[in-house]
Amino acid sequence: MLSPAALAIVLALYPAGPARGRALGVWGSVSAAGGAAGVLLSGVLTDLLGWWAIFAVSVPVALAALVLVPRLVPSDGARRGGTLDLPGAVTVTLGLLAVVYGLGRGGPAALGAGAVLLAAFAVIERRAADPLVPPGLLRVARVASGNAAMLLLGMVWVATFFFLPLYQQRVLGYSPLATGITQLPLALALMAAPLAAGRLRGTLVPGLLVLAAGLAWLSRVPADGTFLVDLLGPTVLIGGGLGLAFVPLTALGVAGVPAERSGVASGLINTTRQVGGALGLSLLASVADLAPSDRLGYRDAFLGAAAISVLAAAVALLKGRRP
Numbered sequence: 001m002l003s004p005a006a007l008a009i010v011l012a013l014y015p016a017g018p019a020r021g022r023a024l025g026v027w028g029s030v031s032a033a034g035g036a037a038g039v040l041l042s043g044v045l046t047d048l049l050g051w052w053a054i055f056a057v058s059v060p061v062a063l064a065a066l067v068l069v070p071r072l073v074p075s076d077g078a079r080r081g082g083t084l085d086l087p088g089a090v091t092v093t094l095g096l097l098a099v100v101y102g103l104g105r106g107g108p109a110a111l112g113a114g115a116v117l118l119a120a121f122a123v124i125e126r127r128a129a130d131p132l133v134p135p136g137l138l139r140v141a142r143v144a145s146g147n148a149a150m151l152l153l154g155m156v157w158v159a160t161f162f163f164l165p166l167y168q169q170r171v172l173g174y175s176p177l178a179t180g181i182t183q184l185p186l187a188l189a190l191m192a193a194p195l196a197a198g199r200l201r202g203t204l205v206p207g208l209l210v211l212a213a214g215l216a217w218l219s220r221v222p223a224d225g226t227f228l229v230d231l232l233g234p235t236v237l238i239g240g241g242l243g244l245a246f247v248p249l250t251a252l253g254v255a256g257v258p259a260e261r262s263g264v265a266s267g268l269i270n271t272t273r274q275v276g277g278a279l280g281l282s283l284l285a286s287v288a289d290l291a292p293s294d295r296l297g298y299r300d301a302f303l304g305a306a307a308i309s310v311l312a313a314a315v316a317l318l319k320g321r322r323p
Helices: 001-012 018-048 052-056 057-071 086-127 133-137 143-168 176-182 182-201 204-220 225-252 259-289 294-317
Strands: none
Touching: 001 018, 001 294, 018 052, 018 176, 018 182, 018 225, 052 057, 086 259, 133 143, 133 176, 133 259, 143 176, 143 204, 143 225, 143 259, 143 294, 176 182, 176 225, 182 259, 204 225, 204 294, 225 294, 259 294
């Protein structure tokens, strides 16, 4: 609920143009800064207090936001009345859960059930008076291709941040604190790249290809690899690639959308990233499980993520090319 709301505020305050690009760059960089703090602090908290502290620390952070946001964020005025599309919400949630479970342990039966539920969701949306996802929104060429590519980027994003710390701890023998510290270059690249992407044009496809190169390089890290020789280079490429692709993909997902639909468009682009993360993690974890050893399992997961990044670049090349 928070992520699309934050993006919708940015879109409302900054209309289409160079100012919006810069604002999205700052928004993406701040998002990455939160992730960078989480990477480091989670290692510190786990070493000092235990895993439970990672969840406990979120409570004061959320309370601070609850106090500060009403004072700092301008009101967006009155909204039009609407109703919750409960049948659509239920069918799409259950359908996505079934697909994610099917890619993991559920098998063909769960995948089939997910396909049926998602087909039912599509029918419901066409007939609903106030649909959860207005069908006309996806007929905007850039919105459709932007969400498709963001789905793929989400598959890579979540899987990378799942497998990388596990590889560092289980194969390379790093402690949680060392893992957090050695991921700081990745996090710093992820913070800096959105600022550049907000001011430059044409960073989407190069960013996705840089991301793919970093993941392919990471798949070759040996079991006795060192940080400076084997990890620093690929992780900086991964962070830079993610940051360069994230901002233009977000902008693409809301391009050409009327102002009154910007909230729906921002919700959709955030949802596709999160759904992509669930799908990608389930799929790549299944791929890793097929390998004969942990080391080869991580290698296959990183190579799979690299292939998905290349596919996202191909999808992004189609942006706006169909009427």
